[in-house]
Amino acid sequence: MSERGGIALHCTLDGAVVERVCDELGLAGLLPGVMLASLVAPGSERKCERFVSEVRERGAAFHWELDLPVAGGVATLSFAGIRQEGSLLLIGARLFDDIFALYEELTRVNNEEVNLLRRAIKERVLMTQRGAEASALDELSRLNNELVNLQRDLARQNRALERLNEEKNTLLGIAAHDLRNPIASIKGHAALLLEAELDPEQRRRALEAIGRVSEHMLSLVNDLLDVSVIESGRLELRRERCDLSALLERRVEFFRLLGERKAIRVVARLAPALELAVDPTRFEQVVDNLISNAVKYSPHGSTVEVELSPGERGAQLVVRDHGPGLSEEDQRRLFGTFQRLSAKPTGGERSTGLGLAITQRVVAAHGGTIAVASTPGEGATFTVLLPDAPLARPAPTSAPAAVAIARGPIHVLVVDDDEDIRLAVELALSLEHGFEVCPCASLEAALEALAQFAPDLLLLDVEMPGHDGPSTLAALRQDARSAAAPAVFLTARAEPERAAGYRAAGAVDVIPKPFDLQTLRDRLRASLRGQGS
Amino acid sequence: MDLENLAQQYLELVLAGRRQLASTLILKAVEEGTPVKAVYLDVFQPALREVGRLWEENRISIAQEHLATAVTQLVMSQLYPRVFSSERRGLALVATCLGGELHEVGVRMVADFFEMGGWDTYYLGANTPDEAVVAELQRVNAALLGVSVTISSHLARAASLIKRVRAQRGLERLKILVGGLPFLAAPELSGELGADGTAVDAAGAVARGEELVR
Incomplete structure (x- = not known):
């Protein structure tokens, strides 16, 4: 039996030998009270302790290989054990199958306890297998759940994309429709001007109408561009420390004048000198939208209230009107794009249907929130909460080298391949004293013109065939006669990132097209004073 | 076909593992006008409860139970x-489940009911760590958290999750709904855990949730 051979022990829960059920190995020192771990070969003690604790904790353990000292060396035995009430039965044999052979052997001596043990072990083996099956099933369920969750997310996102696409289509449709009307109006007035015999007053009215309608078209296109920039997540805030109180003061003053036409009083209660890190241009857009809406929908003779106060971690802006208010349905749709609500402007003002959508997104980009509270018939209150934010880097320093304010007329060298723009600039600047303009259609023409024209200022188109703004400027800088004149770029694409690039290329200001004439004049003067904005 | 009949047929098909037929049966019923909510409440729910009962009586194997759920x-x-076709209302629910994998289906049903009610719902898998739940609540600016507890021994974990969420700055206004077997027997447990309410089924959960965020 020396090649086979096994051992069966009855131990305490700690692994101390209580009695020797069977020992075919002749293990030395196998006496009651001795710890089994002290009987195994050196190096196997800890493993033996783990085996005992596994049997104790789990009720059964199988296939534990332990080294035991036997006559003539060390034998590796496969151990199995079960816990029975307050004790452990541990069995070791040279091979796992031998454990069962050992049982057979023991059964022959009709050891009732061992019979019980055998039955118990068989049950355990079965249960362990079942347990393994169950945990495999659990694992499958887990995988399945993960898949279903993914599918759920996909279905949700799919739906969101569909909705977005629908919204885009609607937006496009409405935009096309909204642009067609003003174009028809411009076309009509232009035809009238060309064909009909109009007296000066009628001509003026027709031109004013064109101007007004173009203005509206421009704001619609600007709003659309804003929406597309914001929706695509490309809205970049240029935060700087900004005195909100002063900014609001200015805007409130402006809307006071506007409100006077409808005898609307704009009342402001502004906390003094409230500073926050915001994008001033974008914040002004928010302020303008809210106050102009309030004025737009307020009845004659009513009051619009504007309040600025320190918020919990920033500022709180409240704009309150006493207009018709908003139904619950309107309040829900308020911040969507092109939402036509039931309220109508009280002075025939126009609306692009995008203002509040933009406002909400700009506020959100600042990490703030906007909410509306309203009872139909009693006006509406918009509350903006704006948190402060640390500045990533110091605010950019203002434009380079100031140039002495020119005395006498300002000589402006204009380079633009678009004849209409050259004409518009020329008209705009010549209508007012103080400017002298030299319009050129190309860089080559400009270099030629320098022989007769000493420019104080360069006004350059950014997109010309063969030359962009920076390369045109670089070429002009090579010529001593135009090397020092400050340069202003004109462009239809004056997004902040591009504008920053143009400034880096040497422009003191970047004026977006289309521009209104007064803005052009003001900004050219400012550029010459070294205050390009 | 009435719903009881539909549920019976469905049960037979899933126990036999005939998933294609089970799927066709349900899709056809929906196509013919059975509301999705009715399918959830009157077909899936009783069928799965019956599956659980049959397993307890040792009449079906655990493999069959898993298959029926899958x-x-x-x-x-x-x-x-x-489910995802109704108008959005700007309300977000985050739902999670403490307990076994097989019980996830219940809380997902609840989330789907909220979804059908115009909520945006974010279902986190069973046993998502507390920190991940908090992060998701903040990310989606949730108005409501739904916690499903499948067995009583997980109540303590629910309590600690709720405590963790309540301690988070910025989540002071969040409402919390709990549900699951332990609360069917003892609804008052929800208050003891620090939740704002409980309900007996998906439809009840939506009604209670609406009340809480109003």
Whole structure:
């Protein structure tokens, strides 16, 4: 039996030998009270302790290989054990199958306890297998759940994309429709001007109408561009420390004048000198939208209230009107794009249907929130909460080298391949004293013109065939006669990132097209004073 | 076909593992006008409860139970295009489940009911760590958290999750709904855990949730 051979022990829960059920190995020192771990070969003690604790904790353990000292060396035995009430039965044999052979052997001596043990072990083996099956099933369920969750997310996102696409289509449709009307109006007035015999007053009215309608078209296109920039997540805030109180003061003053036409009083209660890190241009857009809406929908003779106060971690802006208010349905749709609500402007003002959508997104980009509270018939209150934010880097320093304010007329060298723009600039600047303009259609023409024209200022188109703004400027800088004149770029694409690039290329200001004439004049003067904005 | 009949047929098909037929049966019923909510409440729910009962009585194997659940999940996912089609209302629910994998299907049903009610719902898998739940609540600016507890021994974990969420700055206004077997027997447990309410089924959960965020 020396090649086979096994051992069966009855131990305490700690692994101390209580009695020797069977020992075919002749293990030395196998006496009651001795710890089994002290009987195994050196190096196997800890493993033996783990085996005992596994049997104790789990009720059964199988296939534990332990080294035991036997006559003539060390034998590796496969151990199995079960816990029975307050004790452990541990069995070791040279091979796992031998454990069962050992049982057979023991059964022959009709050891009732061992019979019980055998039955118990068989049950355990079965249960362990079942347990393994169950945990495999659990694992499958887990995988399945993960898949279903993914599918759920996909279905949700799919739906969101569909909705977005629908919204885009609607937006496009409405935009096309909204642009067609003003174009028809411009076309009509232009035809009238060309064909009909109009007296000066009628001509003026027709031109004013064109101007007004173009203005509206421009704001619609600007709003659309804003929406597309914001929706695509490309809205970049240029935060700087900004005195909100002063900014609001200015805007409130402006809307006071506007409100006077409808005898609307704009009342402001502004906390003094409230500073926050915001994008001033974008914040002004928010302020303008809210106050102009309030004025737009307020009845004659009513009051619009504007309040600025320190918020919990920033500022709180409240704009309150006493207009018709908003139904619950309107309040829900308020911040969507092109939402036509039931309220109508009280002075025939126009609306692009995008203002509040933009406002909400700009506020959100600042990490703030906007909410509306309203009872139909009693006006509406918009509350903006704006948190402060640390500045990533110091605010950019203002434009380079100031140039002495020119005395006498300002000589402006204009380079633009678009004849209409050259004409518009020329008209705009010549209508007012103080400017002298030299319009050129190309860089080559400009270099030629320098022989007769000493420019104080360069006004350059950014997109010309063969030359962009920076390369045109670089070429002009090579010529001593135009090397020092400050340069202003004109462009239809004056997004902040591009504008920053143009400034880096040497422009003191970047004026977006289309521009209104007064803005052009003001900004050219400012550029010459070294205050390009 | 009445719903009881539909549920019976469905049960027979899923127990036999005939997922194609089970799926066709349900999709056809929905196509013919059975509301998705009725399918959830009157077909899936009783069928799965019956599956659980049969397992307890040792009349079906654990493998059959898992299969029945998996088939139901599959059929549910085929209904998702209908579940996610209602108008959004700007309200967000985050739902999670403490307990076994097999019970996830219940809380997902609840989330789907909220979805059909115009909520945006974010379902986190069973046993998502507390920190991940908090992060998701903040990310989606949730108005409501739904916690499903499948067995009583997980109540302590629910309590600690709720405590963790309540301690988070910025989540002071969040409402918390709990549900699951332990609360059917003892609804008052929800208050003891620090939750704002509980309900006996998906429809009840939506009603209670609406009340809480109003």
